[in-house]
Amino acid sequence: MVTPAAVVARGPEIVSGFAGSFTLGAGQFCTKPGLLLLPAGHGLEAALAEAVATVPPAVLLTPSIRDRFDDAAARLGAGDGVRVIAGSDEPADLALPARLYATSAAAVVANPALLDECFGPASLVVEWADEEDLFAALGVVPGSLTATVHAEPSDEELSRRLLARLRRLAGRIVWNGWPTGVAVTWSMHHGGPWPATTDPLHTSVGVTSIRRFLVPVVYQDTPQELLSDILRDGDPAA
Numbered sequence: 001m002v003t004p005a006a007v008v009a010r011g012p013e014i015v016s017g018f019a020g021s022f023t024l025g026a027g028q029f030c031t032k033p034g035l036l037l038l039p040a041g042h043g044l045e046a047a048l049a050e051a052v053a054t055v056p057p058a059v060l061l062t063p064s065i066r067d068r069f070d071d072a073a074a075r076l077g078a079g080d081g082v083r084v085i086a087g088s089d090e091p092a093d094l095a096l097p098a099r100l101y102a103t104s105a106a107a108v109v110a111n112p113a114l115l116d117e118c119f120g121p122a123s124l125v126v127e128w129a130d131e132e133d134l135f136a137a138l139g140v141v142p143g144s145l146t147a148t149v150h151a152e153p154s155d156e157e158l159s160r161r162l163l164a165r166l167r168r169l170a171g172r173i174v175w176n177g178w179p180t181g182v183a184v185t186w187s188m189h190h191g192g193p194w195p196a197t198t199d200p201l202h203t204s205v206g207v208t209s210i211r212r213f214l215v216p217v218v219y220q221d222t223p224q225e226l227l228s229d230i231l232r233d234g235d236p237a238a
Contacts (some may be wrong), residue, residue: 001037001134001138001147001148001149001150001162002014002036002037002038002039002042002150002151003039003149003150003151003152003155003158003159004039004042005151005152005154005155006150006151006152006155006176007038007039007042007043007044009152010150011042011043011044011047012047014044014150015044015047015048015051016051017177017178018033018036018048018051018123018178019048019051019052019054019055019098020178021033021178021179021180022034022036022098022121022122022123023052023055023058023098023121024180025058025180026058026059026060026061026096026120026121027098027119027120027121027122027123028060028061028065028119028120029180029181030145031145031146031172031179031180031181031182031190032119032123032179032180033123033146033148033178033179033180034115034117034118034122034123034124035115035123035124035125035126035141036123036124036125036126037105037125037126037127037128037134037137037138038125038126038127038128039127039128039129040104040127040128040129042127045085045102045125048085048086048100048125049085049086049100052085052086052087052098052099052100053086053097055097055098055121056095057093057095057096057097057098058095058096058121059094059095059096060096060120065119065120066094066096066120068119069096069118069119069120069122072116072117072118072119072120072122073099073118073120073122075113075116076101076114076116076118076122076124077099077101079103079107079111079113079114080107080110080111081103081104081106081107082101082102082103082107082114082124083101083102083103084099084100084101084102085100085101085102085125086098086099086100087099087100087122096120096121097121098121098122099121099122099123100122100123100124100125101122101123101124101125102124102125102126102127103124103125103126103127104126104127104128104129105126105127105128105129105133105134105136105137106133106136108126108137108140109136109137109139109140112140115140115141115142131158131161135161135165138165138166138169141169142194142195142196143169143170143192143193143194143195143196143197143200144169144170144171144192144193144196145170145171145172145179145190145191145192145196145197146170146171146172146173146174146179146192147166147169147170147172147173147174148173148174148175148177148178148179149162149163149166149173149174149175149176150176151175151176168193169192169193170192170193170196171189171190171191171192171193171196171197171200171203172188172189172190172192182205182206183206184205184206184207185206185207186206186207186208187206188203188205188206188207189203189206190203190204190205190206190209191203191204219231
């Protein structure tokens with residue numbers, strides 16, 4: 001999500017970062033930004049088209065992924081109120097060019113199927129007219145692994161509203177950056193509300209990801225001699 005102030009302050013930088021992020025690995029990263037919410041009248045369409053056009057075509061991992069991508073992209077491109085900014089829906093060779101589509105916030109509210117995942121080098125720009133329009137669109141966005149905000153210090157009030165909404169929508173909120181890539185650290189959370197994951201409390205990347213494979217068991221009033229050393233009272237190293 002990009003605020004008007006961020007468009008004015010960093011428009012070209014945002015365009016470059018977005019194009020690189022949603023096409024990284026031919027769009028096959030699970031944190032690929034599939035949506036870019038821009039204020040109407042942003043003036044970035046030509047720059048977006050140019051940035052996406054410079055991305056080299058890429059081959060998807062398997063034929064079945066390619067087939068599902070073709071189907072999803074064709075449905076998206078044929079959606080009411082959707083236009084093509086870059087790329088083509090015409091059949092191509094094994095290497096696919098990136099595709100970028102655009103529509104309005106009102107269109108996705110009327111037809112949330114436009115937000116269905118398109119796994120591969122495609123993304124959708126959603127243009128919002130005002131804050132009411134923006135939050136209506138966010139209201140139909142499904143649970144996600146990540147959500148990104150590009151904002152400026154002058155956006156403090158809007159930023160607070162966005163954080164309150166996005167913390168219920170995504171497992172990781174990225175500020176003035178892009179979500180592709182994770183770090184194996186204690187603080188990493190790579191999960192999110194359904195349908196991003198089946199359990200938003202757990203992460204599949206990071207130090208605490210081991211907890212997904214642990215089974216909690218309580219031993220109540222069990223004799224000390226029957227417990228493993230680490231569960232016994234006292235210092236097991238003593």
